[in-house]
Amino acid sequence: xxxSARSLVALAAVSVLALSGCGDDDTxxxxxxxxxxxxxxxxxxxxxxxxxxxxGKRIEVEPGQxxxxxxxxxxxxxxxxxxxxxxxxxxxxxxxxxxxxSIDTPGVYALESHETGNQVLSIQVQP
Amino acid sequence: MTSADWVLAHGLGxxxxxxxxxxxxxxxxxxxxxxxxxxxxxxxxxxIFRGDASGTALPxxxxxxxxxxVTHGVVRxxxxxxxxxxxxxxxxxxxxxxxxxxxxxxVLLWIGIVPLALLLGPVWRLLSPMRTLHLGLxxxxxxxxxxxxxxxxxxxxxxxxxGGLFAFVWLExxxxxxxxxxxxxxxxxxxxxxxxxxxxxFGSVWFARADPFEVFSELVARLSPFGRRTDGRLxxxxxxxxxxxxxxxxxxxxxxxxxFGSTGYDSFxxxxxxVQTAQAYGFTGSLVPTLVLLGFxxxxxxxxxxAVIAVSGLGHIRRGALPTQFAHSIVPIIVGYFVAHYxxxxxxxxxxxxGQLSDxxxxxxxxxxxxxxxxxxxxxxxxTALAVTxxxxxxxxxLLGALAAHDRAVQxxxxxRELLGQLPLLLVMVCFTAGGLYLLLAS
Numbered sequence: 001x002x003x004s005a006r007s008l009v010a011l012a013a014v015s016v017l018a019l020s021g022c023g024d025d026d027t028x029x030x031x032x033x034x035x036x037x038x039x040x041x042x043x044x045x046x047x048x049x050x051x052x053x054x055x056g057k058r059i060e061v062e063p064g065q066x067x068x069x070x071x072x073x074x075x076x077x078x079x080x081x082x083x084x085x086x087x088x089x090x091x092x093x094x095x096x097x098x099x100x101x102s103i104d105t106p107g108v109y110a111l112e113s114h115e116t117g118n119q120v121l122s123i124q125v126q127p
Numbered sequence: 128m129t130s131a132d133w134v135l136a137h138g139l140g141x142x143x144x145x146x147x148x149x150x151x152x153x154x155x156x157x158x159x160x161x162x163x164x165x166x167x168x169x170x171x172x173x174x175i176f177r178g179d180a181s182g183t184a185l186p187x188x189x190x191x192x193x194x195x196x197v198t199h200g201v202v203r204x205x206x207x208x209x210x211x212x213x214x215x216x217x218x219x220x221x222x223x224x225x226x227x228x229x230x231x232x233x234v235l236l237w238i239g240i241v242p243l244a245l246l247l248g249p250v251w252r253l254l255s256p257m258r259t260l261h262l263g264l265x266x267x268x269x270x271x272x273x274x275x276x277x278x279x280x281x282x283x284x285x286x287x288x289x290g291g292l293f294a295f296v297w298l299e300x301x302x303x304x305x306x307x308x309x310x311x312x313x314x315x316x317x318x319x320x321x322x323x324x325x326x327x328x329f330g331s332v333w334f335a336r337a338d339p340f341e342v343f344s345e346l347v348a349r350l351s352p353f354g355r356r357t358d359g360r361l362x363x364x365x366x367x368x369x370x371x372x373x374x375x376x377x378x379x380x381x382x383x384x385x386x387f388g389s390t391g392y393d394s395f396x397x398x399x400x401x402v403q404t405a406q407a408y409g410f411t412g413s414l415v416p417t418l419v420l421l422g423f424x425x426x427x428x429x430x431x432x433x434a435v436i437a438v439s440g441l442g443h444i445r446r447g448a449l450p451t452q453f454a455h456s457i458v459p460i461i462v463g464y465f466v467a468h469y470x471x472x473x474x475x476x477x478x479x480x481x482g483q484l485s486d487x488x489x490x491x492x493x494x495x496x497x498x499x500x501x502x503x504x505x506x507x508x509x510x511t512a513l514a515v516t517x518x519x520x521x522x523x524x525x526l527l528g529a530l531a532a533h534d535r536a537v538q539x540x541x542x543x544r545e546l547l548g549q550l551p552l553l554l555v556m557v558c559f560t561a562g563g564l565y566l567l568l569a570s
Contacts, residue, residue, distance in 0.1 A: 056402035084141035084502060105507045107142025108397075117411055119402050126145060127510060 040066035040100070045120055047073035047091065052118040060124045063106055067123065069099040078114035081123075142507065143397060144471050147514040152564045155518035159525045159560040163553045166529045167546060174538035176531075178372030182354060182362025190361045199253055203262075206254035216487035217315060222308040227487055229306050230480025232315075233299055238473045240340060241465050244347035248354060251344035257322040258334050258341075264323075275330035284336065284377025287325070289385050291318070291339030293424065296389035300396065301416045342382060346458055349373045350527075370531050373455045380450045383457040384428030387559075390464040392423040394566035427559075431457065434555040452539050453552065456532035460556070463524020464563055467517035471506040478503040517567060525560045529553065 041061050046053040061067060069079065069089070077091040081101060089099040103109060103125045111121040192198060213231050220226040243250060252258065265272035298305050298314050305311075325333035334341050348354075349370045356362045373379075395401055396416065410416065432450040482500030486492045506513045536549040 051406075055406040056399055058399040082141055086141075105142060105504060106145060106510055107507055108145060109142050118406050122399050122402065124145060125142075 038062050038065045040068045042068045042070060043121065045069055045071045045079075047071065047075060047077055047113060047116065049074070050116055052113050052116055052120050054120060056119045056122060058122040058124055060126050061103070063104050063125050063127055064102050066100050066102045069101070071097045071099065073097070075115060077116070079120065080112050080114055082110040082112060141502075144506070144513065144517075145510055146569060147517055147564075147567050149568060151514050151518045152568045155522045156561055156564050158522050160557055162522075162526045163529045163557055166526075166533045167549060167553055170530070170533055172537055172545065174534050176365075176368050176371035176534045176538075178368065179354065179357050181368035181372075182356050182360075182364030184356065184360045184362050185353075187360070190359070193361060202250065202253040203259045206256050207259055209254075210256035212484065212487060214315075216484075217308070217312055220308070220487055221489035223489065224306055225483055225486075225489060226308060227480055227483035228308065228311055230476050230483060232311055233305075234473060234476045235480055236340065237295070237299070238465070238469045239477070240344050241347050241462060241469075242473075244344045245351050245462070247348075248351045249345050249348040251341050251348075252334075255334060255338065255341055257319065257326070257338065258331065261323070261326045261331060261334070271330070272326075273330045273332070275326070275328050275333070277328065279329040279332045279336060282377055284379070285342055285382050286378035287337035288339050288342035289378055289381030291321075291337060292343065292382060292385045293389075293421075295339055296385065296392075297417065297420060300389060300393050301413050301420055303413060336376075336378075343386065346373070346382065346386075347462055349455070350459060350462055367527060367530055367534070370455050370458060370527075371534065373458070375448075375451045375455075377451065379454040380428050380432060383454050383461060384424045384431070386461045387457055387464065388424030388427040389420060390461065390468055391427070391563060391566060392420045393468060394563075394569075395419075395423070398566065398569045400569065427457075430555045430558070431552075434551040437551040449539070453532055453535055456528045456535065456552075456556075459524045459527035459531065460521075460559060460563075461524070463520045463522075466520035466524075467563075467567060470516060470520075471513055474506060475502045475504060518564070521560060521563055521567070525556065529556060532556070 038061075041059060043054075043059065059067075071079070071091055072095040073091050073093055075091075075093050079089045079091055079099065081087040081103070083103060083105075087101050089101075091097060103123065106125045106127045109123045109125065110119050111123060112119050213228065216226055216228045216231075220228060240251065262272050294314070294317075298310065302310060322334065322338060325337050329336075335345070336342070349372070350366045351369065352363050352366055354362055354364055354369045354372065396419075405411075405415070428450075431454065435449045435453045436446050478500050479502040481495075481497050485495040485498040487494070492498075532552055533549060536552070537545045540548045
């Protein structure tokens with residue numbers, strides 16, 4: 001029965017080839033220009049009683065699209081984007097602070113609050 | 128906290144992979160299903176794999192060269208130099224993420240074991256600095272390196288390695304300060320101590336049973352196209368024949384459960400669901416994550432064992448030994464998930480680490496001339512290629528696992544039970560694939 005094993009392997013090989021054919025339509029680097037026209041994504045962040053709202057919510061943006069954080073806080077804190085290079089924002093204990101950030105490289109990034117230890121947002125940069 | 132401390136709390140690497148698109152996951156799962164049932168229904172009915180007896184001999188000269196004492200000496204020296212470089216950075220380098228220790232330990236070593244073993248077979252045995260150290264100490268004390276104070280107990284099998292592997296994945300995935308140099312110093316210190324004490328007690332067999340890196344490497348090497356035949360010749364062989372020759376030792380189930388379960392946990396812990404749940408309930412320490420990691424490993428081991436034990440049905444097979452008989456079929460699935468999960472990290476952070484290794488003490492030196500190398504962002508911009516590779520790795524791993532399990536089933540199960548008997552195992556394997564793809568999809 002070795003022949004049926006071989007044909008199975010051949011079948012798998014064909015499917016491998018067929019699937020890898022799908023891989024050619026990758027978005028090339030540097031065409032983040034598409035995002036210039038996209039409106040900023042606005043996110044309200046509350047830092048209150050040592051916790052944050054949201055706490056780990058996933059948002060999806062395009063590469064280069066502006067994310068506008070509207071922060072109300074009852075304590076001094078630092079918001080920090082876990083990326084290379086890092087981006088961080090000093091938060092004061094007041095309401096209605098606005099921070100803007102944008103990310104060019106696709107991937108999933110964590111925005112974390114230094115003092116509470118919470119992950120505030122999970123930012124999916126999807127080309 | 129200074130900004131350097133701040134970075135320490137985050138672990139290695141900035142961005143994580145995008146979740147894979149649903150259509151790829153569905154195609155992958157469908158293929159896995161079709162292949163599994165095709166294997167059960169149409170493939171061979173009598174065992175065809177011959178393990179270590181198989182293979183086409185490579186030229187005799189190659190065997191001679193590979194086995195030459197001078198070759199062994201050179202590879203051992205390479206292992207010592209690389210480990211020495213690592214230890215210098217570990218003991219005297221700065222406690223910063225730019226210290227190459229972290230990338231070397233978590234990425235080049237841990238992930239690199241897989242491609243190294245797939246391409247070259249079980250070379251860790253020779254590269255292993257602890258083995259070389261033990262050999263040197265034995266020479267110095269004029270003792271036989273293979274002889275310990277007492278024989279290694281067979282019932283203990285690979286369980287010490289399963290424990291060591293769990294200790295590694297715990298440090299990597301659970302311990303919050305895993306990128307504090309002190310943590311890696313502590314881990315490596317305990318590892319070195321246990322390797323020295325164990326090899327003194329049991330001889331060099333200790334490394335083959337208890338060194339987590341060696342056991343992992345030997346496992347993956349069983350999927351390489353190279354091996355050694357029972358007559359001592361180096362051969363090229365079907366990786367499935369190679370896998371068939373994996374010794375069926377006690378504790379093998381534990382080893383594959385830790386390796387597979389921890390990869391699942393790594394995807395799970397990054398999913399928005401878990402991040403939000405953990406933060407909502409305040410699971411900020413290491414207790415709950417430790418239990419969840421352990422739970423993933425125990426779940427894999429239990430499902431595999433139950434599925435295999437449910438197989439037999441007839442009295443004249445020792446059920447307790449069956450899970451060990453089938454544990455090898457999880458190895459290709461582990462490798463598939465390793466590729467899916469760590470490929471982009473290996474390329475990106477691996478290249479960055481090669482740059483950092485040029486300056487092990489943080490003095491601005493460029494000893495290797497690689498200091499300019501930064502993270503490789505190839506897969507950040509080739510997201511479709513990455514997604515396709517991930518799904519293919521999982522599906523191919525599953526296919527190989529199903530073939531290996533099928534052959535073992537027709538080999539060890541009683542006549543008349545071979546096909547019906549493997550259905551529970553196939554069901555579990557499909558669950559593993561669906562679960563794994565779901566985690567890749569979700570995280």
